[in-house]
Amino acid sequence: MDVTEWLLDSDPAIRWQVQRDLLGAPADVVATERARVVREGWGAALLALQDPDGAWDGGAYRPGWADDERPFFDAWTATHFSLQQLMELGLDPAAPEAKDAVARVRTGVRWEHAGQPYFEGEVEPCINGVALSVAAYFGESGDSIVDTILGGRLADGGWNCWSEYGATVSSFHSTMCVVEGLLAWELAGGTSPAVRDARLAGEEYLLARQLFRRRSTGDIVDPRYLMLSSPVRWYYDVLRALEHFRLADRRDERLTGAIEHVRSKRSADGRWVRDLHHEGPQLIDVSHAEGMPSRWITLRALRVLRWWDAA
Numbered sequence: 001m002d003v004t005e006w007l008l009d010s011d012p013a014i015r016w017q018v019q020r021d022l023l024g025a026p027a028d029v030v031a032t033e034r035a036r037v038v039r040e041g042w043g044a045a046l047l048a049l050q051d052p053d054g055a056w057d058g059g060a061y062r063p064g065w066a067d068d069e070r071p072f073f074d075a076w077t078a079t080h081f082s083l084q085q086l087m088e089l090g091l092d093p094a095a096p097e098a099k100d101a102v103a104r105v106r107t108g109v110r111w112e113h114a115g116q117p118y119f120e121g122e123v124e125p126c127i128n129g130v131a132l133s134v135a136a137y138f139g140e141s142g143d144s145i146v147d148t149i150l151g152g153r154l155a156d157g158g159w160n161c162w163s164e165y166g167a168t169v170s171s172f173h174s175t176m177c178v179v180e181g182l183l184a185w186e187l188a189g190g191t192s193p194a195v196r197d198a199r200l201a202g203e204e205y206l207l208a209r210q211l212f213r214r215r216s217t218g219d220i221v222d223p224r225y226l227m228l229s230s231p232v233r234w235y236y237d238v239l240r241a242l243e244h245f246r247l248a249d250r251r252d253e254r255l256t257g258a259i260e261h262v263r264s265k266r267s268a269d270g271r272w273v274r275d276l277h278h279e280g281p282q283l284i285d286v287s288h289a290e291g292m293p294s295r296w297i298t299l300r301a302l303r304v305l306r307w308w309d310a311a
Helices: 003-008 012-023 028-036 043-048 081-088 096-108 125-137 143-151 174-186 193-207 238-248 253-264 297-309
Strands: none
Touching: 003 012, 012 028, 012 043, 012 253, 012 297, 028 043, 043 081, 081 096, 081 125, 125 143, 125 174, 125 253, 143 174, 143 193, 174 193, 174 238, 193 238, 238 253, 238 297, 253 297
């Protein structure tokens, strides 16, 4: 089958990224397609669900309907993950609708942790890493988030959301979210030797483990790290890590095992399937069921391999 045509037969959020990353289309063609994200499809639908006070589903990290007195795991409907999804869809931050949405978040959304304004972050590095990526993408400072992140780095070079409860070994999930955020801050114009050193140390934490192996034994840390998912939310997997190294343009032979794993998962028809769905309520569904070909994962895998193979 023609995988490119299949990818293009989709939402504007996928089409413009295919044009930019796989087809090398002229900048004006890409910009025209990207501009549709705010007006139609997934991007427009998600923007329309923002509450008048700036939040999505009544909360910053947790939706307003979540009961703190009862067991609760993940929901993807509140402000934090809605902004992450708009970023991944490629909503143009310069669009008036995007500027208005972000302004309402800036003035109206506060973290459940201690009432901090959204763009100042809270305390958990996995949350702050994504919040920093969002801040950088939408033109917000994020400097206070950077300070919190730098203060939470562990001795092994990474981060762990449970460090405030005594964890001393870094987490793949937390470290991934943080290095993404630090890179986004740098690419948006932030300059700091401390930030660069911290990002490189976090990347080294992952590279020393070949993105999925224990440093001590070489065993696979968690088989789910080898399962490809989309949307990723706060979860780690090797394709997410490879996307980060692509954006950082950091080539390292220790990426080879993860690259070849992703390559091996390509189906005979040229597509990749969605291995894993991260359970939880969501406002819009932008992917396919587990075990089915996924446009998002196929797009992300193709652009990672295109980058790697171009060396």
